Amino acid sequence: MTEAARAAAADPTGTHLLGEVPLDVNGMPHGQPVLDSLVALLDLERIEENIFRGVSPATSTIRVFGGQVAGQALVAAGRTVPEERRVHSLHAYFIRPGDPSIPIVYEVDRTRDGRSFTTRRVVALQRGKTIFSLSASFQVDEDGIDHAEPMPDVPDPESLPTFGERIGEVLPKLGPAQPRPIDVRYVTEPPWVSRENGPREARNQVWMRADGVLAVPDDDLLHVCIAAFASDMTLLDAPLARHGVYWGLDNVVGASLDHAMWFHRRFRADEWFLYDCASPSASGGRGLATGRFFAQDGTLVATVVQEGLLRVND
Numbered sequence: 001m002t003e004a005a006r007a008a009a010a011d012p013t014g015t016h017l018l019g020e021v022p023l024d025v026n027g028m029p030h031g032q033p034v035l036d037s038l039v040a041l042l043d044l045e046r047i048e049e050n051i052f053r054g055v056s057p058a059t060s061t062i063r064v065f066g067g068q069v070a071g072q073a074l075v076a077a078g079r080t081v082p083e084e085r086r087v088h089s090l091h092a093y094f095i096r097p098g099d100p101s102i103p104i105v106y107e108v109d110r111t112r113d114g115r116s117f118t119t120r121r122v123v124a125l126q127r128g129k130t131i132f133s134l135s136a137s138f139q140v141d142e143d144g145i146d147h148a149e150p151m152p153d154v155p156d157p158e159s160l161p162t163f164g165e166r167i168g169e170v171l172p173k174l175g176p177a178q179p180r181p182i183d184v185r186y187v188t189e190p191p192w193v194s195r196e197n198g199p200r201e202a203r204n205q206v207w208m209r210a211d212g213v214l215a216v217p218d219d220d221l222l223h224v225c226i227a228a229f230a231s232d233m234t235l236l237d238a239p240l241a242r243h244g245v246y247w248g249l250d251n252v253v254g255a256s257l258d259h260a261m262w263f264h265r266r267f268r269a270d271e272w273f274l275y276d277c278a279s280p281s282a283s284g285g286r287g288l289a290t291g292r293f294f295a296q297d298g299t300l301v302a303t304v305v306q307e308g309l310l311r312v313n314d
Contacts, residue, residue, distance in 0.1 A: 021179070024164030028171075029179040032212035035270075038181040039214070041068065042075050042225050050108040052076040056100035057179070064098025064131075066256040067232035069124055071225040073134040076106035077120040078221040085118050085138035086220050086266075090228070092134040092259045099126055116140050148264065148300035149292070157207035157272045157296070160185040167192070174248040182230045183211040187274070191241045192249060202242035202279035206234050210270040217268065226269035227302060231291060232256060236308045239279035239287030245312055253311040257286065260305045267293070267301040277304075285311050 022031040037057060044052040054072040056064050070092055078087060098104060104124050111119040117139050124132035163184045167174075170192045187205035194200050208230050216222060236254060237246075245252050267273060274294040281288045291304035 024162065024180075028164055030164075030181075030183070030211050034179040035181045035210050035212035035214075037179065038210075038226070038229065039222070042071055042222065042229075044072060044075055044079070044106065046079070047105070050080060050110065052079065052106040052108070054104045054106065056098070056104070062097075062100075064100050064104070065232070066094055066259070067229035069094075069098055069104065069132045070134065070232065070259060071229040072104065073106055073122040073124055073132060074136060074225050074228055075221065076108050077122050077134065077136045078138075078225075080108050080110055080120060081118050081138045085140055087136055087224055087263055088139050089262045090134055090136040090260065092132065094132055094256045094258065096126075096129060096131040097255070098124070098131045102126060104131070111135075116142070151274060151294040151298040151300070152205070152276055154187045154205060154207075154274060157185045157209075160187065160207065166190050170249070181211055182226075182233060183209050184234065188241075191237045192246045194241055195244045195246050195249065197244075199244040200241050202238050202282075204234055204237040204241060204275075204277040206275050206277075207272050208233075208275050209272045212270065214268070214270045220266060223267060223269040224263055227263075227267070227273075227293065228261060230269070231261060231275070231293075231302075231304045232259065232306070234275065235277050235289045235291050235304065235306050236287060236310065238277040238289045239282045239308075239310060242279055242282065243312065251313040253309070253313070254287075255309045257307045257309055262303045263301070264303070265295075265299060265301045267295050267299075272296040273301065282310060285309060 021029040021033040024030055044054045047053055104126055107123050109121040111121050117137055120136050122134045123130050166186055185207040210226050240246055275291055277289055277291040279287055279289045286307050287310040288307050293302035295301050
């Protein structure tokens with residue numbers, strides 16, 4: 001952990017950021033100090049052999065961000081697995097809204113330790129109630145058949161405007177500016193812009209990367225957990241784009257319901273990856289979205305599926 005991350009962990013109020021963190025054109029904190037704070041949030045306190053405790057950032061909104069609890073739960077699972085076994089899939093349910101003002105306790109069930117695979121189940125608890133559950137599978141490295149879909153043809157991330165440059169005058173309508181540990185560059189037209197022209201294709205493409213350098217380059221679990229955090233950021237934009245609405249600008253109520261990820265190949269979360277998202281269906285107040293992570297060299301590194309609560313009221 002970097003010194004900045006240690007400071008973040010020692011200062012849960014977030015005051016260590018004041019006067020140190022860079023701000024974008026809209027005053028949103030970003031860059032290495034904010035990334036270090038995320039790494040500190042993922043560095044859970046071990047209470048017992050299979051019990052861990054995590055906290056939320058002081059700048060959290062009224063409920064815990066889904067990507068945070070997913071990343072922390074995966075850290076808890078990974079802390080009970082031998083380092084040579086890498087996570088290849090996770091399946092999770094968001095059960096209750098998390099309260100960012102109190103710690104989250106993660107209990108790990110060591111379901112199975114086989115010769116090739118290890119299975120873990122994790123429940124996240126607040127006030128004695130389950131707010132989130134996760135199952136994750138880890139595997140030793142093996143050789144085998146290999147193929148993958150090609151990456152879509154998109155512009156390079158460095159040629160695209162930053163999130164701060166894109167969000168512009170819309171930001172005040174979306175609520176207080178939050179620290180952004182992930183650098184996001186929209187390839188498709190941002191949904192808060194496209195909504196002005198009505199419904200469009202249920203697709204959303206962004207380049208992403210951790211907004212700084214992860215100090216432990218060979219920590220596969222850390223890079224996967226950062227990707228899990230980022231995967232919950234823009235996924236449900238795809239079904240909303242299909243109906244020409246967006247969070248904060250229209251009467252949309254939403255929340256993640258379940259989340260699954262498959263990790264196909266090694267990658268670095270502090271290098272650019274394309275998040276190619278689409279929505280095959282929305283019905284019954286729910287929207288389904290799929291996502292594919294491609295490294296900048298075109299390698300498919302992960303696949304994501306999520307269903308979310310999406311209530312659009314007149």
